[in-house]
Amino acid sequence: MTVTQPKSARRGGRWIEEWDPEDEHFWRTRGEPIARRNLAFSILSEHIGFSIWTLWSVLVLFMGDEYGIDAAGKFFLVSVATLVGAVVRVPYTFAVARFGGRNWTVVSASLLLLPTVAAWVVMEPGTSYSTFLWVAVLTGVGGGNFASSMTNINAFFPLRKKGWALGLNAGGGNIGVPVIQLVGLLVIAVVGDGSPRVLLAVYAPLIVLATVLAWRYMDNLAPVTNDTGAARESVRDAHTWIMSFLYIGTFGSFIGYSFAFGLVLQNQFDRTPLQAASITFVGPLLGSLVRPIGGLAADRFGGARITLATFVGMAVATGVVIAASRAESLPVFLVGFTALFVLSGVGNGSTYKMIPGIYQAKARSLGLTGDAAAAYGRRLSGAAIGLIGAVGALGGLGINLAFRQSFLATGSGASAFTAFLAFYAACSVVTWAVYLRGGGRSGASAGGRVAAGSRSSEEPAYVGV
Structure with missing residues (x-):
């Protein structure tokens, strides 16, 4: 995705024909209020999308013995939803430029009704496992909302504001996970674990509301177009795959643990729904x-x-979880697991901040300066964000499959956590070796330097800004 001046104005549908957030006068007088408004309604839509994507992390709590599905089968159900959500992130990324950010938000929000209605129809004992799998496939569309939302908001904000804007957009969306779990708790507490349709009845009108508000208040950016050349260039760039690897460790952990947490508590510590x-x-x-x-x-x-710092902390927290699992200590386990969630959240924000900084540093290493460097950075970071988000989400699939195998083999998740510990150690080494060793002078970014206040002018953007 890139930002260019359109050849001709588009008519209707709330299209903005000129957009230059790096121009401070434009940003101050016109751009910022528009960007903040679009951010607010983007967060709402993405929030509902995350809730529907993680719907099965709650529905499995309603599936007692009468459903005839064991722990491994439930882990596979949530794995399917995770996989589809990761895969659809790629086309969702390109849909923003093809149809417009506002238009695609309307479409992607309305699509959430499909898995919600389908789950309403099938959620009862006696339904075949294959039917549940197909409905889990449908819930994957909620995972795509993240990619299109992040790509859209990335185009609205200047580089100096992207860390805050993308972090707020993603954080507001991610909150959809605990919110649907909290709603599920209220349903179970009030009407029991035999009424999953009450949960679905709560979300159907919220989906309609998010769709209507996006249609009414969001905007399309006409200068944003799909750049297939940038997409190919980002695929060939080693930093795209390195950041994808790191994002597996941050967001993959967050979404994988979100899907699996309740099942782990039920099967390892014998908790009731x-x-x-x-x-x-x-x-x-x-x-x-x-x-x-x-x-x-x-x-x-x-x-x-x-x-x-995040990956080092996650390695330590995983060690706590392993020790608690072996000692069968639920309080210590909860402390360690909660720390993993908190640290993965911090890492989600920091890795997404790194992406535009990496490509800006690369632009400067190629001799570009000023507007040319900023345009190059936006062009490649916009193309890379969708791919990095999709690959990172596959980490959630890996986590749930690892738990499935661990519980099949040992009846505990301890062996899965041991594998996660090794992975976080690898992420720590990669982050230090590629982006911090020698002041971040490695790879394509060598030579890309920025001055920022009191920081050294020898630091690339992803290190010191």
């Missing part, structure tokens, strides 16, 4: 709330520094 539901929303809630803080911290101290 109500007991599990009363706990599961806390971790995703905290992880969502701190995501903008991760973006702000990256704006202040540098995305690479915050990301490295």
Whole structure:
């Protein structure tokens, strides 16, 4: 995706024909109010999208023995939803430029009615497992909303504001995970674990509301177009795949643990559906709330520094969870698992801040300056964001499949956590080696330097800005 001046004006549908957020006068006099309005309604739509994507993390709590599905089967159900949500992020990214950010938000929000209605029809004992799998496939469309929303908001804001804006957009969306889990808790507490349709009845009108508000208040940016050349260039760029790897560790952990938390509590610590539901929303809630803080911290101290600290912390927290699993200590387990959610949320914000900074640094390493460097950075970062988001979401699939295998083999999630510990250690090493060693002078970004206040002018954007 890139931003260019359109050849001709488009008519109707709330199209904005000229957009230059890097121009401080434009941003101050016109751009910022429009960008903030679109951010607000983008967050609402993405919030509902995340709720529907993680719908099965709640529905499985309603599926007692009468459904005839064991723990491994439930982990596979949530894995299917995770996989589809990751895959559809790629076309959703390109849909923003093809149809317009506002128009695609309307379409993607309305599509959430499909899995909601389908779940209403099938959620009862006696339904075949294959039918549940197909409905889980449909819920995956909610995962695509993140990619289109992030790509859209990335185009609205200037580089200096992206950490805050993308962190707030993603955090507000991520909160859809604990909110639907909290609503599920209320349903179980009030009407029991035999009434999953009450949960679905709550969300259907919210989907309609998000669709109507997006249609009424959001805008399309005419200068934003799909740049297939930028997409091909980002695919060939090593940093796209390195950041995808790191995003597996941050967002993949967040979404994977969000899907799995309740099932782990039920099967490893013998919690009832109500007991599990009363706990599961806390971790995703905290992880969502701190995501903008991760973006702000990256704006202040540098995305690479915050990301490295995050992975080191996640490795330590995973060690706590492993020890608690072996000691069968639920309180210690909850402390460690909650820390994983919080740290993954911080890392989500810091990694997304790194992406535009990396490509701006690369532009400067190629000799570009000023507007040319900014345009190059927007062009490649916009193309890379969708791919990085899609690959990162596959981490959630890996986490749920690892839990499935671990419970099949040992009846516990301890062996899965051991694998996660090794992965976080690898992420720490990669972050340090590629983006911090020698002041971040490695790879394509070598030579891309920025001056920022009191920070060294030798630091690339993703390190010190």
